[in-house]
Amino acid sequence: MRKTTLTARGALCALGLLTINPSSAQSPEPDEKSPAPPGPAAAGETHQITEKPEASITTNHGIPVADDQNSLKAGIRGPVLLEDFILREKLTHFDHERIPERIVHARGTGAGGYFQVYKSQADITKAAFLQNPDEKTEVFVRFSTVAGQAGSSDTPRDVRGFAVKFYTKEGNYDLVGNNIPVFFIQDAMKFPDLVHAVKPEPDRGFPQAASAHDTFWDFASLTPEINHMLMWVMSDRAIPRSYRMMEGFGVHTFRLVDAKGVSRFVKFHWRPKLGTQSLLWDEAVKIYGSDPDFHRRDLWDAIARGDFPEYELGLQVFDQETADKLDFDILDATKLIPEEVVPLRMVGKLVLNRNVDNFFSETEQVAFLPSNVVPGIEFSNDPLLQGRLFSYQDTQLSRLGGPNFHQLPVNSAKGCPMGFGQNFQRDGMHQMAIPKGRVSYEPNSLDQGTPRENPARGFSSVPEVMNGVKERKRSETFADHYSQARQFFASMTEIEQAHIISAFSFELSKVETPAIRLRMLAHLANIDAKLHDGVAAALGMRDKELPIQPKVAPRDLPPSPPLSILAKAPKTLEGRKIGVLVTDGFSSAALAKLREGAKAAKAALEVIAPKVGGATDDKGNAVPADRTLTTAPSHLFDTVVILASQSGIEDLTSQAPAVDWVRDAFGHLKVIGHSTEAKPLIDKAGLQPDGGVMDLSPENAVGSYLEAAKAGRVWAREPAVRRPG
Ligand code: HDE
Numbered sequence: 078m079r080k081t082t083l084t085a086r087g088a089l090c091a092l093g094l095l096t097i098n099p100s101s102a103q104s105p106e107p108d109e110k111s112p113a114p115p116g117p118a119a120a121g122e123t124h125q126i127t128e129k130p131e132a133s134i135t136t137n138h139g140i141p142v143a144d145d146q147n148s149l150k151a152g153i154r155g156p157v158l159l160e161d162f163i164l165r166e167k168l169t170h171f172d173h174e175r176i177p178e179r180i181v182h183a184r185g186t187g188a189g190g191y192f193q194v195y196k197s198q199a200d201i202t203k204a205a206f207l208q209n210p211d212e213k214t215e216v217f218v219r220f221s222t223v224a225g226q227a228g229s230s231d232t233p234r235d236v237r238g239f240a241v242k243f244y245t246k247e248g249n250y251d252l253v254g255n256n257i258p259v260f261f262i263q264d265a266m267k268f269p270d271l272v273h274a275v276k277p278e279p280d281r282g283f284p285q286a287a288s289a290h291d292t293f294w295d296f297a298s299l300t301p302e303i304n305h306m307l308m309w310v311m312s313d314r315a316i317p318r319s320y321r322m323m324e325g326f327g328v329h330t331f332r333l334v335d336a337k338g339v340s341r342f343v344k345f346h347w348r349p350k351l352g353t354q355s356l357l358w359d360e361a362v363k364i365y366g367s368d369p370d371f372h373r374r375d376l377w378d379a380i381a382r383g384d385f386p387e388y389e390l391g392l393q394v395f396d397q398e399t400a401d402k403l404d405f406d407i408l409d410a411t412k413l414i415p416e417e418v419v420p421l422r423m424v425g426k427l428v429l430n431r432n433v434d435n436f437f438s439e440t441e442q443v444a445f446l447p448s449n450v451v452p453g454i455e456f457s458n459d460p461l462l463q464g465r466l467f468s469y470q471d472t473q474l475s476r477l478g479g480p481n482f483h484q485l486p487v488n489s490a491k492g493c494p495m496g497f498g499q500n501f502q503r504d505g506m507h508q509m510a511i512p513k514g515r516v517s518y519e520p521n522s523l524d525q526g527t528p529r530e531n532p533a534r535g536f537s538s539v540p541e542v543m544n545g546v547k548e549r550k551r552s553e554t555f556a557d558h559y560s561q562a563r564q565f566f567a568s569m570t571e572i573e574q575a576h577i578i579s580a581f582s583f584e585l586s587k588v589e590t591p592a593i594r595l596r597m598l599a600h601l602a603n604i605d606a607k608l609h610d611g612v613a614a615a616l617g618m619r620d621k622e623l624p625i626q627p628k629v630a631p632r633d634l635p636p637s638p639p640l641s642i643l644a645k646a647p648k649t650l651e652g653r654k655i656g657v658l659v660t661d662g663f664s665s666a667a668l669a670k671l672r673e674g675a676k677a678a679k680a681a682l683e684v685i686a687p688k689v690g691g692a693t694d695d696k697g698n699a700v701p702a703d704r705t706l707t708t709a710p711s712h713l714f715d716t717v718v719i720l721a722s723q724s725g726i727e728d729l730t731s732q733a734p735a736v737d738w739v740r741d742a743f744g745h746l747k748v749i750g751h752s753t754e755a756k757p758l759i760d761k762a763g764l765q766p767d768g769g770v771m772d773l774s775p776e777n778a779v780g781s782y783l784e785a786a787k788a789g790r791v792w793a794r795e796p797a798v799r800r801p802g
Contacts, residue, residue: 136166176441177476178227181272182238184286185221186320186373187440188380189431192216192243192390198424201341201394202333204453206245206492207424215244217487218429219443220320220372224275225286230369232361233286234315234580239325239347240445241427244492247534251449252345253469256317257309258326260410263302263555265464270296289587298596301558301627304604305411308565311580313355313573313642318715319375321386321652322354329462330407332455332539333394340539342400342407342457344414346391346421352647354789358579359799360712360745367710377432384652384679385430391421404632405561406554410461412561415637443487444473452536479506499528559603559631566605567633568640572792575801578608582615582802595622603627615802648787650680655786656714658685658706658738660725664752665694667720670779671750678783685709687728687735695722706734711742716786718773721755730761740764744798746790750782767794 124146127133133141142163149161157164179185191213198207206214221238222231237256242249261271274296277283284290288310297303309315317323327345334340356364364371379386393414405412433439448466456462473482482488484497484507497510501517516524566574581601585594599622601609613619638644655675657668668684675682686692686702694700703709711717719739721729729735740762742749746769751759753774759766769791771782 136163137170138166176478179221179476180472181223182221182240183227184225184229184231185219185238185440186376187217187219187433187436187443188376188386188429189215189217189433189439190385190427190429192241192425192427194425195423199336201335201343201392202453203336204245204250204333204451205247206243206250206451207453214246215492216427217242217244217439217443218427219440219445220323220376222286224288229286230365231372232316232356232364232369234288234310234358234361234584235286236310236315237317237320237323239323241325241347242443242445242449242488243451244490245451246493247451248490248493248495249449249488250451250454251445251447252327253445253447253465254325254327254345254347256323256325257306257314258328258344258346258413259306259309259561260328260461261303261306262300262461263409263411264460264551265468267300268461268464268468271300289584291588291590291593294585294588294593294597295590298593298600301600301625302411302555304558304600305562305565308562308577308604311577311584312565312569313576315580316356316358316361317372318354318356319351319652320372321376321379322349322351324348324353325388329410329459330457331450331462332457333392334453334455334539338539340455342395342397344393344419346393347388347427348391348421348423350387350389350426351652352645352649353642354646355642357745357790358576358583363710363712363741368713371713376429378681379652380429380432382681384681385428386652387429388427389423390425390427391423393419393421395419405557406552408457408459408552409555410459411555411558415564415634416639417635417637438485439487442477442482442485444469444477444482444485446470446473450536452534455539481505481507481509484509501527557627557629557631559600559627560629560634562604563631564634564637565640566608568636568638570641570643572795573641573643574607575611575795578611578615578801579799581608581612585612585616591618594618596625598622599625603631611801643792646789648789650675650678650715650783650787653680653715653786654713655680655682655716655718656685656709656711657682657718657720658729658735659692659694659700659702660687660721660729661693662695662722662724663692663700663720664722665696665698665700667752667773667779668694668700671718671783674779674783678787680715683709683714687732692725706732706738710734711738711747712745714742714747715789716748716750717742718750718782719755719758720752720773721758722752723754726754726757729755730757736762743770743794746792746794746798748782748786748788748791750779750786765797767791767797769794 130141134145135141148157148164150157192206193213194207194210196210219238219240222229222233222235223238224235225233239256240251240253242251262268275288275293277285278290278292297307325347330342330344332340333343368374376386399419400407403414403418446469447462448470450456456466474480477485489496490498501519503512503517514524514527516527519527521527566577569577585597588594594616595618598609598613598618601612602622603625655671657671659668672682683703684700685704685706687706689702689705691699691701735758739749739758743762743764748769748771750771750773753772759770764770769785771778771785773779773782
């Protein structure tokens with residue numbers, strides 16, 4: 078039965094506030110056990126009535142509503158009366174239910190949880206939430222795609238947002254990052270152009286959630302600083318398997334300041350406990366259609382079943398001397414500091430253990446502001462970051478309708494006693510607080526109880542000498558646009574390199590203007606010959622481009638293995654999903670062994686049957702299905718099993734969805750387990766079984782299958798099913 082969220086009217090009136098409190102839910106709802114009583118309006122209709130005043134539906138002004146089904150009319154078949162304030166209020170509120178979606182990162186999903194530091198970080202920062210390992214700081218996290226509108230799908234090729242709001246004792250700290258450690262551009266001045274280029278083209282309104290179109294690549298090909306980021310976006314990082322299996326990065330260089338006022342530079346990293354894993358492009362495309370909510374469902378389901386996603390916070394802390402030795406500028410957001418140069422210090426864990434109660438109130442209304450920092454954390458002069466410090470506050474004014482958006486529950490500083498903030502700012506749209514007294518200014522002598530400045534604990538910026546010529550220019554130290562792009566490609570495994578070549582080829586094949594494709598090929602030639610030649614061959618446009626002369630000649634930097642996902646992929650099924658396709662008469666013993674193994678490996682297992690009612694096993698037991706063949710294609714699972722019986726296999730082999738199910742699983746490089754009886758389906762799909770296709774009938778075969786599945790995809794199969802390009 079659905080949870081009701083009606084608030085007791087008495088409490089509502091007494092507080093004068095609309096506190097939505099599920100635990101006070103009293104309104105009866107119909108379910109199979111308690112059918113709703115017939116209402117007064119029309120015999121035979123079912124709706125819900127109550128005689129308890131505290132359970133009444135009311136208007137927004139607290140007036141109880143007698144009939145929520147019918148409008149007030151002049152004559153039963155006559156026109157509706159303007160007098161009907163109940164109808165007018167209901168429609169007016171509905172008409173204004175939507176707020177503007179985010180200009181970027183419109184599609185996302187959120188969850189609550191906590192952050193806990195492993196041990197005091199007092200040697201590098203005075204930030205209160207990084208001191209006490211016994212203390213948990215409440216957080217709200219929102220993951221997102223960037224380009225698509227709020228109703229788009231979860232799995233396009235795109236950057237993912239990874240925004241964390243820490244409700245600390247010293248106010249809210251927002252670490253508003255992405256799953257990629259560098260960015261497209263170096264200066265905030267170019268952000269509107271970048272976003273206009275990637276969003277649907279303005280005349281036609283498409284494509285949705287896709288960079289594979291002319292305006293994006295036109296802009297990209299004319300913006301050399303974008304090249305490093307393009308390598309990441311064309312890599313598997315841009316198609317994560319799950320928000321639970323994705324790294325996060327603060328991108329910019331920030332500063333940490335300790336209690337003595339010593340400041341050091343820092344880069345922020347999030348590392349998922351489940352390891353980093355990506356989809357294959359063909360999977361991502363198919364998931365786009367079969368489950369557009371793939372990532373938000375995955376996060377919701379994991380939290381709901383108690384598998385709380387966890388991430389470690391890692392810091393790269395370095396001083397000015399180290400910064401001076403680097404061959405790039407730490408203020409340039411298109412560059413990263415390899416872990417070999419400045420290693421990560423793992424300082425604490427983030428645990429997501431709460432699904433939201435209401436998507437709109439929390440996930441939609443949350444407002445992240447990179448300008449929200451607490452004492453002990455400060456900004457660098459990165460010009461991209463500096464622009465962000467303005468933009469986020471500004472965008473909330475139109476998105477959330479005024480200057481009091483910080484009072485929305487999800488945005489309020491709930492970690493500290495001040496909640497809504499404590500100062501002399503007043504009034505404005507949607508003011509929820511009722512400040513008392515005569516004094517709304519400072520300094521004042523009329524009310525000694527009003528708040529005062531706090532030089533000891535208050536936020537103060539670390540002193541920094543500033544002198545320079547006022548000029549609108551890009552620093553020469555930002556000019557090397559190719560070396561780290563080349564380093565990224567060189568750090569990938571062969572498989573990952575092939576995927577990057579395929580992604581460029583796919584995207585550029587969708588570009589209609591040949592000159593744009595040629596300009597991009599010229600950039601790729603500056604990055605890596607293998608990359609260039611692979612893409613040029615796939616486009617069929619070899620040797621036609623004019624060279625682009627880099628301002629700074631690209632250098633060969635040493636490969637950095639942590640940049641590769643596959644090089645550090647964990648061998649585990651934890652948090653992954655096994656899909657088991659069954660037919661009537663399937664082996665109950667095999668399913669039991671699979672369930673046991675899945676449990677031990679902390680994997681989820683779903684039973685898929687041709688019909689939603691389930692199937693009957695070889696012992697005559699009815700086994701319910703979690704999903705059906707058509708609602709659960711194999712691309713929704715990490716590994717699959719076909720437990721068909723002799724009598725059931727004939728039906729499966731005659732159905733295209735079943736043949737596609739196994740063919741796709743093979744094409745997506747999954748480990749496939751099957752009963753001996755299921756072999757005809759593999760033959761029908763025309764597959765050449767390899768070591769990743771395993772008969773589960775022999776003794777111990779289920780154990781071997783689970784071990785093989787822990788290794789992830791059967792990468793050795795890829796050259797046989799797909800070539801780069
Ligand atoms: Fe954002 N960005 N951004 N961005 N960004 C927004 O803020 C902006 C940048 C990021 O889940 C907007 O509240 C500018 C880098 C995330 O609610 C907007 C510039 C990084 C989210 C905005 C950048 C990000 C946003 C849209 C260049 C990674 C979603 C709605 C100067 C470090 C937060 C909103 C959420 C959202 C502006 C560049 C991450 C328009 C001007 C770099 C994760 O204010």
